[in-house]
Amino acid sequence: MRRLGILALLVTLLAPGVALAVQPDEILTDPKLEARARDLSRELRCMVCQNQSIDDSDAPLARDLRLLVRQRLEAGDSDSQVLDFLVARYGEFVLLKPRLEWHTLLLWGLAPAALLAGGIGLLLMARRRRSISLQAPALTSDEQKRLATLVDPGAPER
Amino acid sequence: MIPELGHYALVLALALSVVQAFVPMIGAFYRDGALMRLANSTALMQFLFVALSFAALTTSYVTSDFSVANVYENSHSMMPLIYKFTSTWGNHEGSMLLWVLILALFGAAVAAFGGNLPATLKAHVLAVQSWIATSFYLFILLTSNPFLRLPQAPFEGRDLNPILQDIGLAIHPPLLYLGYVGFSIAFSFAIAALIEGRIDAAWARWVRPWTLAAWMALTVGIAMGSYWAYYELGWGGYWFWDPVENASLMPWLAGTALLHSAVVMEKRNALKIWTLLLAILAFSLSLIGTFLVRSGVLTSVHTFASDPSRGVFILAILVFFIGGGLTLFAWRAPLLKQGGLFAPISREGALVFNNLFLTTACLTVFVGTLYPLALEALTGEKISVGAPFFNLTFAPLFVPLLCAMPFGPLLAWKRGDLPGAAQRLMAAFGAALVAVAATFMAQGAHSVLAPFGIGLALFVMVGALVDLVERTGLFRLPLTAVRGRAAGLPRSAWGTAVAHFGMGLTLLGIVCVSAWASEKIVALKPSQHVSLAGYDLTFDGLVQRNGPNFRELVAHFTVRRGGVALGEMEPAKRTFTSRSMSTTEASLMTRGVSQLYLSLGDSNDDGSVAVRLYYKPLVLLVWLGAVVMMLGGALSLSDRRLRVGAPKPAAKSVLQPAE
Numbered sequence: 001m002r003r004l005g006i007l008a009l010l011v012t013l014l015a016p017g018v019a020l021a022v023q024p025d026e027i028l029t030d031p032k033l034e035a036r037a038r039d040l041s042r043e044l045r046c047m048v049c050q051n052q053s054i055d056d057s058d059a060p061l062a063r064d065l066r067l068l069v070r071q072r073l074e075a076g077d078s079d080s081q082v083l084d085f086l087v088a089r090y091g092e093f094v095l096l097k098p099r100l101e102w103h104t105l106l107l108w109g110l111a112p113a114a115l116l117a118g119g120i121g122l123l124l125m126a127r128r129r130r131s132i133s134l135q136a137p138a139l140t141s142d143e144q145k146r147l148a149t150l151v152d153p154g155a156p157e158r
Numbered sequence: 159m160i161p162e163l164g165h166y167a168l169v170l171a172l173a174l175s176v177v178q179a180f181v182p183m184i185g186a187f188y189r190d191g192a193l194m195r196l197a198n199s200t201a202l203m204q205f206l207f208v209a210l211s212f213a214a215l216t217t218s219y220v221t222s223d224f225s226v227a228n229v230y231e232n233s234h235s236m237m238p239l240i241y242k243f244t245s246t247w248g249n250h251e252g253s254m255l256l257w258v259l260i261l262a263l264f265g266a267a268v269a270a271f272g273g274n275l276p277a278t279l280k281a282h283v284l285a286v287q288s289w290i291a292t293s294f295y296l297f298i299l300l301t302s303n304p305f306l307r308l309p310q311a312p313f314e315g316r317d318l319n320p321i322l323q324d325i326g327l328a329i330h331p332p333l334l335y336l337g338y339v340g341f342s343i344a345f346s347f348a349i350a351a352l353i354e355g356r357i358d359a360a361w362a363r364w365v366r367p368w369t370l371a372a373w374m375a376l377t378v379g380i381a382m383g384s385y386w387a388y389y390e391l392g393w394g395g396y397w398f399w400d401p402v403e404n405a406s407l408m409p410w411l412a413g414t415a416l417l418h419s420a421v422v423m424e425k426r427n428a429l430k431i432w433t434l435l436l437a438i439l440a441f442s443l444s445l446i447g448t449f450l451v452r453s454g455v456l457t458s459v460h461t462f463a464s465d466p467s468r469g470v471f472i473l474a475i476l477v478f479f480i481g482g483g484l485t486l487f488a489w490r491a492p493l494l495k496q497g498g499l500f501a502p503i504s505r506e507g508a509l510v511f512n513n514l515f516l517t518t519a520c521l522t523v524f525v526g527t528l529y530p531l532a533l534e535a536l537t538g539e540k541i542s543v544g545a546p547f548f549n550l551t552f553a554p555l556f557v558p559l560l561c562a563m564p565f566g567p568l569l570a571w572k573r574g575d576l577p578g579a580a581q582r583l584m585a586a587f588g589a590a591l592v593a594v595a596a597t598f599m600a601q602g603a604h605s606v607l608a609p610f611g612i613g614l615a616l617f618v619m620v621g622a623l624v625d626l627v628e629r630t631g632l633f634r635l636p637l638t639a640v641r642g643r644a645a646g647l648p649r650s651a652w653g654t655a656v657a658h659f660g661m662g663l664t665l666l667g668i669v670c671v672s673a674w675a676s677e678k679i680v681a682l683k684p685s686q687h688v689s690l691a692g693y694d695l696t697f698d699g700l701v702q703r704n705g706p707n708f709r710e711l712v713a714h715f716t717v718r719r720g721g722v723a724l725g726e727m728e729p730a731k732r733t734f735t736s737r738s739m740s741t742t743e744a745s746l747m748t749r750g751v752s753q754l755y756l757s758l759g760d761s762n763d764d765g766s767v768a769v770r771l772y773y774k775p776l777v778l779l780v781w782l783g784a785v786v787m788m789l790g791g792a793l794s795l796s797d798r799r800l801r802v803g804a805p806k807p808a809a810k811s812v813l814q815p816a817e
Contacts, residue, residue: 023768051398056395103539107525115515
């Protein structure tokens with residue numbers, strides 16, 4: 001839970017703990033594995049929090065998950081194996097970046113599709129406009145007359 | 159007595175608002191000047207009554223009148239006066255009252271300063287403004303009344319949520335609301351134009367100052383909230399892609415797009431329909447933001463369904479204004495005449511490009527924020543959409559946008575010269591290349607994104623200055639001539655350059671922090687050290703202190719660099735007894751625009767305490783950039799052309815020095 005809306009805070013009244021997210025005793029001795037663990041932690045949701053990754057959260061569940069991730073890494077799992085393991089156990093809800101599947105198609109596809117459609121639409125419009133008239137429409141005979149008087153004040157007035 | 163007066167004032171404001179919602183429109187229909195002018199008085203009086211109402215609630219808070227339920231829930235007699243004052247809007251009911259206060263303020267401002275508006279347009283604008291006001295007065299009075307009394311006044315209040323007892327959060331909501339509600343003016347103008355079926359370049363000139371003012375407040379408001387999250391939540395992040403943040407980012411993106419498209423409309427009489435649509439969308443997104451935060455729908459779709467009275471009310475408001483606005487748009491917009499042809503490569507073209515990417519970015523945030531809610535409501539399936547998703551989808555949209563940014567102001571209206579503009583941007587390309595090369599040399603090749611991020615930031619910043627340098631003749635002309643030209647340059651040109659430069663600063667901050675922030679998490683015993691990024695911190699010990707309404711455990715650290723003591727840092731943990739909640743108070747040490755960030759964790763049995771230490775290079779630029787953007791907006795707002803009620807400038811009297 002967090003920021004801007006104070007507001008949501010008040011609505012939920014979920015008290016934030018004060019403990020740190022990642023505790024010193026969790027950290028793996030192998031810095032490479034630890035870095036991978038941190039990266040994975042940022043992709044995983046603390047499921048009892050509002051939109052917080054387990055890397056940020058100080059909830060006990062988040063700690064359990066962090067330890068679990070580290071256990072799997074130490075056991076030699078690849079990153080995607082760790083994620084698969086957690087999804088199998090907790091469902092897709094645990095991923096902060098949903099996988100591309102049928103039910104997330106719109107989520108991933110809508111904005112790119114809109115950008116593409118908008119871009120193509122604008123290009124077509126520009127082409128059509130160019131073919132219609134980038135040169136201004138011809139002057140009417142009235143306008144011609146007024147122009148003539150403006151250019152040559154000696155010509156017959158109005 | 160005072161709360162009852164406040165309640166009554168609010169009811170009176172509602173009555174005035176209902177009058178203002180209909181009478182001026184009838185006046186506009188029959189071309190009756192007196193009926194139309196009525197809106198001026200009602201708008202001013204509405205503001206007066208809402209202000210009274212707000213003052214009454216504030217008084218109840220400041221005097222700790224716990225017989226008022228709202229005060230009892232959210233205040234405490236021991237709280238420092240400033241937080242008693244700010245807790246007026248630190249809760250649902252009070253913040254809605256603040257919302258309508260700002261709405262009434264904007265309405266009154268239109269009434270007072272809109273003297274140069276055509277009478278019917280003004281009448282329509284104020285009427286539409288009153289439709290919004292009426293619905294929100296009703297919302298407050300029917301579902302969220304802040305003036306309800308308790309039958310028996312408790313002896314003590316339940317205190318404000320401790321993490322809200324902070325000056326950052328005291329100023330943040332009013333700024334954010336100024337932004338949200340400011341877009342209501344653009345919305346009202348758009349609806350009024352649709353009702354009248356007439357829109358021209360002058361319309362854009364009237365709308366732009368209001369939009370600009372709202373945008374400025376929103377920019378700083380978002381930055382403020384982000385800085386608050388950074389220092390208050392204790393883990394040093396500044397943007398979390400939380401739905402509540404996204405709710406404020408969406409109107410900002412739409413509003414930024416609106417500002418740019420309104421320029422095209424004002425100067426070239428083009429993009430009228432699109433500008434109208436953006437005006438409707440910007441305010442619709444503000445309403446959606448209010449809905450997301452206020453209805454509780456974010457916590458869970460189920461809590462929303464179990465106590466739906468407020469949520470459903472706001473939803474009805476949403477459907478009415480967004481649905482109504484868009485329907486009116488679909489019906490009337492085709493009647494408006496389009497004007498102003500332009501080639502794709504032109505100032506207009508650049509602004510259209512800007513709009514395409516900003517609105518797509520806005521759509522990305524919109525989909526990411528609402529998709530999980532919609533999916534759960536429709537299928538019951540639960541998914542999470544968080545920072546990794548947005549980083550992947552949102553950031554790439556800003557790359558082309560920022561690459562194109564320096565080009566825009568250099569292109570001519572109607573038909574621009576792209577190679578020419580590129581040539582003039584040589585200095586910016588040069589700066590960017592040097593930055594990329596220097597970063598690669600300094601850090602090695604382990605990240606490709608960071609050097610290019612730095613390069614892009616410099617390109618944007620130097621590019622923003624190129625236009626100014628050229629137009630003032632700096633480095634080319636003698637200094638006196640430069641000064642004369644600088645004074646003659648329209649303020650809006652300065653504003654553009656400054657705001658674009660600010661965007662570059664923010665980007666520079668974001669890139670540096672993302673790429674080179676370092677972190678250490680350790681457990682320390684007294685007199686032990688921790689060092690990071692060349693700084694050495696000694697843990698001197700823990701002390702217990704008492705605040706007005708909290709107790710705190712303070713850790714004392716001495717910071718040294720190269721053996722020289724630089725100062726002390728005192729991160730703390732506060733425990734608020736009344737709510738038995740605690741907060742971390744991170745300690746920050748600012749070095750230039752970089753910061754050391756220290757926050758405290760649990761103490762262990764062996765006498766050690768867990769600490770988290772960060773070094774955040776150039777982090778302050780993230781927010782300073784936003785402040786600079788706001789200043790750019792202010793410069794632009796001070797432009798004579800935009801000043802509300804300013805007479806037309808006299809025939810060009812500023813002499814341009816000969817080339």
